[in-house]
Amino acid sequence: MKIKMSNVAQRSVGIVGFGAFGKLIAQNLYGHFDLKAYDPRSDQRDVAAELGVTFTSLQAVARCDVIVIAAPVSSFEDVLTSIATVCHPGTLVIDVGSVKVHPSDLMEKYLPDYVDIVATHPLFGPQSACDGIEGLKIAVCPIRGLQHWPLAAFFRKHLGLQVIMTTPHDHDREAATVQGLTHLIAKVLHRMGPMPSRMTTRSFDLLVEAVSMVQNDAPEVFDAIENANPYSAGIRRKFFDLAHELGVELENNA
Amino acid sequence: MKIKMSNVAQRSVGIVGFGAFGKLIAQNLYGHFDLKAYDPRSDQRDVAAELGVTFTSLQAVARCDVIVIAAPVSSFEDVLTSIATVCHPGTLVIDVGSVKVHPSDLMEKYLPDYVDIVATHPLFGPQSACDGIEGLKIAVCPIRGLQHWPLAAFFRKHLGLQVIMTTPHDHDREAATVQGLTHLIAKVLHRMGPMPSRMTTRSFDLLVEAVSMVQNDAPEVFDAIENANPYSAGIRRKFFDLAHELGVELENNA
Incomplete structure (x- = not known):
């Protein structure tokens, strides 16, 4: 089963979900594939047309x-059961969520054996990709079939992405720190209220920039x-325990 | 009492303490003043000479x-009592520490009335100033006398600094968030152990960069x-309480 992803003019890509990330995918795949998209919100039809994407039914996608x-995430299982009965042999199904263990299990469970599966996590969002995605990172977990090879080659050659080949468990273990901590700190700082902007240091400016990049993410992402990441609770507890410990130390020294 | 800081060729500046920050001051004032420095560690004599600074006694400085x-900070009061008996009328005494309320009180208490006092906080350190200090920020608190005017003009015109005129209390209130939070988060992350570097997001990279800028600061700075900042404990408690609250919320949702 050799799929030439570089010879893709005739290949069709169907995007299920045309939110901020679906649009980002469309913008970056435009010109490489025949693009279709489905979203339950029909008001996305015009935006899709502007991006050169055919807005159609979930069945067609x-x-x-x-x-x-x-x-x-909340509709992930429904989407899988819907496409499972329609998709044809040799189809490649890709997800793009922030966690990989659980969605990979679901894709293996619901999608027929004749469908190939690659779980991916683009390590960027609409905000960090506003100047283009070249040089940014994407984690790629082969789940079923061999299409991860041409897919990774396409990501590298045509999109300029740094591809990190990994497994769902290795991904989630590392992401629990990388994303778990960033979002946790962002949430706490957000609850503290407006941050100072006048008498700031370079390191504080960077901290504020870091957290502001994720503070507008959808609540589902948080x-x-x-x-949904099986390793997050452990990292989180470690962070909270160490924070508490430091708090006690500082109270005792005060 | 008009002091022309721009006409400074003959003016002498004495630096008490020739650590990383004392050296940074010397590098940036070189050519503007006749520079002297004192440090109890006599092995700093050669470094001083290389920077065009006369290494001498505390009395001479x-x-x-x-x-x-x-x-x-630990030697601040000793330094004040030592220079108080030697310095002559019209001398300008400046400190450069990270907090301002307590040191300002000490300077007012120990230094004779005929000495002018300006409390400053350069909002940068040797690491953030490695490419030069132009455009960086300095907080300036007038404490006694009028020499803060020519001093601020010198900072702006000759060093290219952004001068923030403030009071010790306003400074410490804002710094408790700006520096308190940065150092607190840096300390907790440091205790968590080595951070991932492979599967990282842009926001996590910024977070790591932010904390790494302060993780090498001297323990006295932390x-x-x-x-020593009267507002830090409040900010810290707020951060720890909100972190704990979020932790409980997440446990209940899990």
């Missing part, structure tokens, strides 16, 4: 050569990172 | 037109920021 699931 | 105290 599920018959594409490649299906990219960019739907909210929820997925903190609750 | 205390007879300069401007005295900059860049000594560790101590001053967390314990």
